[in-house]
Amino acid sequence: MALAKKLDPTKVTQSLPISKPESRLYMSFISVAFISLLIGGLMGLLQTLVRSGKFTLPFGIDYYQVLTVHGVILGLVLTTFFIVGFHLAAMGKTVGISEQQLRVAWIGFWMMFFGTAMAATTILLGEASVLYTFYAPLRAHPVFYIGLALVIVGSWIVGFVNWHQLAVWKKAHPGKKSPLLAFMVTINTLMWFIASLGVAVAVLVQFIPWSLGYAETINVLLSRTLFWYFGHPLVYFWLLPAYMAWYVMIPKIIGGKIFSDSLARMSFVLFLFFSIPVGFHHQLTEPGIDPTWKFIQVTLTMMVVIPSLMTAFSLFATFEITGRRKGAKGLFGWFKKLPWKDVRFLAPFIGMLAFIPGGIGGIINASHQMNSLIHNTIWVTGHFHLTVATTVMLTFFGISYWLIPHLRGRKLTPQINRLGIIQAIIWTVGMTIMSGAMHIAGLLGAPRRSSYSEYAGGDQVTEWIGYQMAQAIGGTILFIGIILMVYIFIKLTFFAPKGEEEFPIAEEEEDAEPTPAWFENWKMWIGITIVLILAAYTIPVIDIIQHSPLGSKPFDFPIGR
Amino acid sequence: MIMHLHKYEKIWLIFGIGSLIVFLVVLGYGAFWQGTHPQSHGVTIDPNNIESNEAFKPENLGLTKVSDDKYIVNIAASAFFYDFGKDEEGKTVNHIRIPKGSTVLFQVATKDVVHGFHVAGTNVNMMVEPGYVSSLETVMDKPGTYTVVCNEYCGLGHHLMYATVEVYE
Structure with missing residues (x-):
């Protein structure tokens, strides 16, 4: 490194004021996310109640309609709106936004909003009970697919704004390293763009013409492959904003410094590399993909273990160093110095802990052979309720406690802080029961995405139903947590006392090693990402197309159209 | 090293990556030598008949x-x-x-x-x-x-x- 160029280490302002018009945009995104939380959460509650066998849906509402709403509104709408809003706020804070960029970002917002409304309408009319994965050859109403496409394209527009924001900043600050948060947002939007190209191609080229009747048949396996090319990076798109909060905000909240700027950047770059060329691990039990290529993508999948280990090390190193600076003694004395009574720390911390079993479960899921035992069982549902619905959601809640009052010119009061702590505990208890029961029932073979059924009866099924009862109890507790969170959101947005709440951005250690300049080499990062994707997908996709069977005509009757 | 890493972090990563390699070798051995691949035969059939x-x-x-x-x-x-x-x-x-x-x-x-x-x-x-x-x-x-x-x-x-x-x- 001695010979390589080093970036100018002089400090640049990392904290710009956020104007009223900016705040309005960011809050619009976040508000849609919280409304989605309420609707999607209610759907989740109804599902667990139906599956308990003690409750039937009123007004002829179908279970799978409810399930489609739950998946689309929480998996796609809540997450994307919150993340895009958070990305914008992080960029506005660190590199700034121009009036023109703001205007373009609003276009993105309205596209996403109308896309969501279109998809929601078709689902509510019972024209799109295809679940959020919309697997062909089940055919939803064309407007459903068009709505989804608009949500994605809208999110791209905001992503382009984010890139432009960084480019403008870099021009104004030649030779300076980009602020860490801006670097992370750029990585995440890059990953999102490259990944969602896959599903965009599937929707625009395959689904829309076929659903409108212009194309007679669809290549089912190709559509699934394109979906999962997108579907796995999607989960990292959810996770990386949580990592941003862990790397950049949490150290500040606990009164510490960033453990290592380069390490944080490196882990994000590795996530960019290894989150996309891995979709086959969702398709391990499919008949038409060569097993060797499945195994290659399994290997690539497991590479994300490396940045995950780096992250775990950095976080706990920050905790320990900070605790010791505050006078902690002994091997674990620093643990007591952490601000347990500060919800901005506690909620994301519980999220970090949930990621330990979540990550282990993920390794099991992607493990070529072990996958056969749990594929499409409710174990998988239990898994992502730990990762996205606990790790990611509790961190997003943790972000909301300071971001919303910061944007609204209000304060997080001790009373709301206390409510937040109660909320985090309710969430933890509810999720432990629900996700735990899902994991166990899944190991016993209980299927996911299925309404209440006694099948042919027998011991096996009786056992599943017992765990479904536990899921209903956990789901009810979680819904109480959701109501409390929405109450907190309203309170923070409209009623908390006026004041200033900090946007926490931690600094590096005084004597930190300078970050190598090659981190700013975006062409290299994008180049390696594309090479990895081509290496993992070119041959198997050609194989899928060359050896594909006749295409499938659309089916409407199974979803009651 | 082109990037500075803490000593303990190196130990942690060497241990972690080492475990990962062992794990993948076990999976690979099972798949390619013992034939425990998940089903993947690529046998096609006319979906309409x-x-x-x-x-x-x-x-x-x-x-x-x-x-x-x-x-x-x-x-x-x-x-x-x-x-x-x-x-x-x-x-x-x-x-x-x-x-x-x-x-x-x-x-x-x-x-x-x-x-x-x-x-x-x-x-x-x-x-x-x-x-x-x-x-x-x-x-x-x-x-x-x-x-x-x-x-x-x-x-x-x-x-x-x-x-x-x-x-x-």
């Missing part, structure tokens, strides 16, 4: 004894039904019995949308997709009654799609 394949002609559906301890089970899946053929009395079969220790080849194809085929609690777990034959051979050596469930969403009656497999001593 699965009967064009010998195995899925109505008379060949259900359980067939091939030799003393070898069986084939052919299943035609459609929304929301597994067709195991008919018994001697012409009644629809949705329960099959297999003696313990038998080698069983399950072959499934769909007439319409994507389905799942899971002998719940075992690793006989396959996606069934239009245009492909899903197949998996296994030894059924644990007695009991297993529920066969469709575990991929196939429409409003998805949860009503099932059968049972009994492994008897």
Whole structure:
């Protein structure tokens, strides 16, 4: 490194004021996310109640309609709106936004909003009970697919704004390293763009013409492959904003410094590399993909273990160093110095802990052979309720406690802080029961995405139903947590006392090693990402197309159209 | 090193990456040397006419004894039904019995949308997709009654799609 160029280490302002018009945009995104939380959460509650066998849906509402709403509104709408809003706020804070960029970002917002409304309408009319994965050859109403496409394209527009924001900043600050948060947002939007190209191609080229009747048949396996090319990076798109909060905000909240700027950047770059060329691990039990290529993508999948280990090390190193600076003694004395009574720390911390079993479960899921035992069982549902619905959601809640009052010119009061702590505990208890029961029932073979059924009866099924009862109890507790969170959101947005709440951005250690300049080499990062994707997908996709069977005509009757 | 790493972090990463390599070698050994790949045969079939394949002609559906301890089970899946053929009395079969220790080849194809085929609690777990034959051979050596469930969403009656497999001593 001695010979390589080093970036100018002089400090640049990392904290710009956020104007009223900016705040309005960011809050619009976040508000849609919280409304989605309420609707999607209610759907989740109804599902667990139906599956308990003690409750039937009123007004002829179908279970799978409810399930489609739950998946689309929480998996796609809540997450994307919150993340895009958070990305914008992080960029506005660190590199700034121009009036023109703001205007373009609003276009993105309205596209996403109308896309969501279109998809929601078709689902509510019972024209799109295809679940959020919309697997062909089940055919939803064309407007459903068009709505989804608009949500994605809208999110791209905001992503382009984010890139432009960084480019403008870099021009104004030649030779300076980009602020860490801006670097992370750029990585995440890059990953999102490259990944969602896959599903965009599937929707625009395959689904829309076929659903409108212009194309007679669809290549089912190709559509699934394109979906999962997108579907796995999607989960990292959810996770990386949580990592941003862990790397950049949490150290500040606990009164510490960033453990290592380069390490944080490196882990994000590795996530960019290894989150996309891995979709086959969702398709391990499919008949038409060569097993060797499945195994290659399994290997690539497991590479994300490396940045995950780096992250775990950095976080706990920050905790320990900070605790010791505050006078902690002994091997674990620093643990007591952490601000347990500060919800901005506690909620994301519980999220970090949930990621330990979540990550282990993920390794099991992607493990070529072990996958056969749990594929499409409710174990998988239990898994992502730990990762996205606990790790990611509790961190997003943790972000909301300071971001919303910061944007609204209000304060997080001790009373709301206390409510937040109660909320985090309710969430933890509810999720432990629900996700735990899902994991166990899944190991016993209980299927996911299925309404209440006694099948042919027998011991096996009786056992599943017992765990479904536990899921209903956990789901009810979680819904109480959701109501409390929405109450907190309203309170923070409209009623908390006026004041200033900090946007926490931690600094590096005084004597930190300078970050190598090659981190700013975006062409290299994008180049390696594309090479990895081509290496993992070119041959198997050609194989899928060359050896594909006749295409499938659309089916409407199974979803009651 | 081109990037500074803390000493403990190096130890942590070497240990972590080392474990990862061991883990992948174990998976790879199982897959390539012991043949424990998940099902992937790439055998295609006409999705509009699965009967064009010998195995899925109505008379060949259900359980067939091939030799003393070898069986084939052919299943035609459609929304929301597994067709195991008919018994001697012409009644629809949705329960099959297999003696313990038998080698069983399950072959499934769909007439319409994507389905799942899971002998719940075992690793006989396959996606069934239009245009492909899903197949998996296994030894059924644990007695009991297993529920066969469709575990991929196939429409409003998805949860009503099932059968049972009994492994008897």
